[in-house]
Amino acid sequence: MNSTVSTTPFSDQSPGTSGLRKRVDVFRQPHYLENFVQAMLDVVDVGGATIVVGGDGRYYNDRAIQTILRMAAGNGAVRLIVGQNGLLSTPAASHLIRLRQARCGIILSASHNPGGPDGDFGVKLNGGNGGPAPTSVTDAVHERTTTITQYRILADAPDVDLATLGESSLGDAVVEVVDAVSDYANLMESLFDFGQIGELLRSGFRMRFDAMNAVTGPYAKEIFEKRLGAPAGSVVRAEPLPDFGGLHPDPNPVYARDLIDAMFADDAPDFGAASDGDGDRNLIVAPGHIIAPSDSVAMLAANAHLAPAFASGLAGLARSMPTSRALDRVAEKLGVPCFETPTGWKYFGNLLDAGRISICGEESAGTGADHVREKDGLWAVLLWLNILAVRRQPIGDILREHWRTFGRDYYERHDYEDLPTDVATALIADLRARLPTLAGTTIGSLEVTLADEFSYRDPVDDSVATGQGLRIVFGERARIVYRLSGTGTVGATLRVYIERLEDDPQRQSLDQAQVLEELAETSRKIARIEEMTGREAPSVIA
Numbered sequence: 001m002n003s004t005v006s007t008t009p010f011s012d013q014s015p016g017t018s019g020l021r022k023r024v025d026v027f028r029q030p031h032y033l034e035n036f037v038q039a040m041l042d043v044v045d046v047g048g049a050t051i052v053v054g055g056d057g058r059y060y061n062d063r064a065i066q067t068i069l070r071m072a073a074g075n076g077a078v079r080l081i082v083g084q085n086g087l088l089s090t091p092a093a094s095h096l097i098r099l100r101q102a103r104c105g106i107i108l109s110a111s112h113n114p115g116g117p118d119g120d121f122g123v124k125l126n127g128g129n130g131g132p133a134p135t136s137v138t139d140a141v142h143e144r145t146t147t148i149t150q151y152r153i154l155a156d157a158p159d160v161d162l163a164t165l166g167e168s169s170l171g172d173a174v175v176e177v178v179d180a181v182s183d184y185a186n187l188m189e190s191l192f193d194f195g196q197i198g199e200l201l202r203s204g205f206r207m208r209f210d211a212m213n214a215v216t217g218p219y220a221k222e223i224f225e226k227r228l229g230a231p232a233g234s235v236v237r238a239e240p241l242p243d244f245g246g247l248h249p250d251p252n253p254v255y256a257r258d259l260i261d262a263m264f265a266d267d268a269p270d271f272g273a274a275s276d277g278d279g280d281r282n283l284i285v286a287p288g289h290i291i292a293p294s295d296s297v298a299m300l301a302a303n304a305h306l307a308p309a310f311a312s313g314l315a316g317l318a319r320s321m322p323t324s325r326a327l328d329r330v331a332e333k334l335g336v337p338c339f340e341t342p343t344g345w346k347y348f349g350n351l352l353d354a355g356r357i358s359i360c361g362e363e364s365a366g367t368g369a370d371h372v373r374e375k376d377g378l379w380a381v382l383l384w385l386n387i388l389a390v391r392r393q394p395i396g397d398i399l400r401e402h403w404r405t406f407g408r409d410y411y412e413r414h415d416y417e418d419l420p421t422d423v424a425t426a427l428i429a430d431l432r433a434r435l436p437t438l439a440g441t442t443i444g445s446l447e448v449t450l451a452d453e454f455s456y457r458d459p460v461d462d463s464v465a466t467g468q469g470l471r472i473v474f475g476e477r478a479r480i481v482y483r484l485s486g487t488g489t490v491g492a493t494l495r496v497y498i499e500r501l502e503d504d505p506q507r508q509s510l511d512q513a514q515v516l517e518e519l520a521e522t523s524r525k526i527a528r529i530e531e532m533t534g535r536e537a538p539s540v541i542a
């Protein structure tokens with residue numbers, strides 16, 4: 001029976017973010033999840049709609065999904081498409097929304113954040129194009145959460161059986177449990193040359209894909225081992241676990257230590273990769289070298305024509321502002337535009353929908369293209385494999401050749417985590433106020449050619465996003481960017497992005513930390529980091 005439950009508004013969701021990410025405990029408070037879900041359903045207006053629902057399988061996924069299904073049915077949605085066992089990787093959910101022409105999708109994930117009873121949980125809304133809801137929608141959802149007084153849910157309905165494929169009814173709605181993997185795997189097969197990649201993988205070439213006990217395991221097994229014939233065991237940590245086996249499912253050099261160790265060993269495989277909790281990020285590792293995500297997207301773009309999906313060329317490229325400028329130089333050579341967007345995948349959505357770009361990426365291990373509207377970890381791995389299958393050269397050689405042609409951007413991101421929010425905000429305000437005095441000055445051997453706060457006018461719909469990070473640019477040579485994270489669940493995180501271009505091939509294989517040392521020191525001085533936060537060094541260097 002459909003019932004209306006009284007509730008009280010809350011304002012936990014920050015405007016501008018496409019979802020809500022909090023500790024599991026917070027989500028378990030009475031009416032908490034329900035409030036947010038009702039706010040989303042109100043804004044989207046799901047009467048008569050088809051909705052895709054699925055998550056990364058983290059702790060609380062199974063409970064939350066039952067609540068969401070009952071609420072979607074209670075709000076008049078007519079078809080609820082759910083991944084088997086409630087699982088869908090974020091890119092697979094994006095694909096299903098598009099394939100089935102759903103009005104929206106609700107994705108349950110806190111991405112690369114840790115899971116388990118003490119970990120994080122999250123819910124986010126994607127639109128009918130398959131991408132994260134745009135700011136206009138997320139702001140409306142935020143607004144709604146602050147005024148909401150009741151939500152609608154099917155009371156007394158039993159849990160839906162999500163283990164069995166097929167249709168069942170929930171009130172007046174149909175729940176359709178679908179194989180989480182097959183549609184996505186078919187999409188990948190339509191984009192890449194599986195014949196050629198299969199030959200490579202069966203030729204003695206060794207790959208290691210680390211699913212980090214998260215959602216990509218079943219996808220990777222199906223695609224790499226079953227369809228492409230990679231030897232069994234090429235995919236490791238392939239079973240999605242509610243607590244990710246205690247890991248942070250974050251494919252960075254710190255949390256993907258296992259993979260790095262394997263790739264730096266004497267008998268390293270030819271190619272290593274990992275993905276995050278919900279499958280939208282990727283890390284690519286060559287034997288003895290971690291490929292910076294900013295480099296990876298540039299190399300993928302430079303070689304994309306080798307894959308069937310891009311055989312006829314690229315419409316354009318885009319990167320988030322803090323991502324290194326390696327991609328810009330590839331775009332220049334290809335003669336296509338390169339857009340610079342604020343951090344967050346939703347900004348690529350309009351450009352992709354309008355056909356203005358074909359490939360895009362972020363420094364935070366996100367790479368993707370026009371096949372879905374989310375970044376896509378396995379897609380990036382497959383494009384790399386397709387390129388390797390055609391070029392038949394070691395990945396390390398391709399990397400060095402790319403640097404010789406385009407220059408190398410030494411790149412690091414320094415995170416100062418868990419700062420008091422007022423301290424972090426004050427630091428940004430202080431630096432913002434001093435930006436005008438920096439332009440034209442010389443710091444060490446570098447001249448500041450631009451010091452500003454980044455804002456973005458969307459070339460498709462003219463919407464404007466302001467306050468998207470402070471940047472200090474030293475011409476083509478170097479750059480420092482400062483911004484506050486929008487995805488944390490406790491305190492504030494200051495991210496400082498540092499890059500330095502080296503186009504002398506003799507100086508492209510130096511120690512990264514050493515090359516960047518002076519610039520890193522400059523980044524701390526300019527922003528008075530120690531003075532204002534008491535921190536002498538970042539908590540994480542990625």
Ligand code: VG1
Pocket residue numbers: 110111112276280281320343344345362363364366484485486487488495
């Ligand atoms: C981080 C990354 C950003 C990414 C976002 C979501 O945001 O820097 O590039 O788009 O996470 O990624 P922030 O605001 O914390 O810097 V995921 O894998 O959580 O969907």
Ligand code: CO
Pocket residue numbers: 110111112276277278279280281
């Ligand atoms: Co993610």
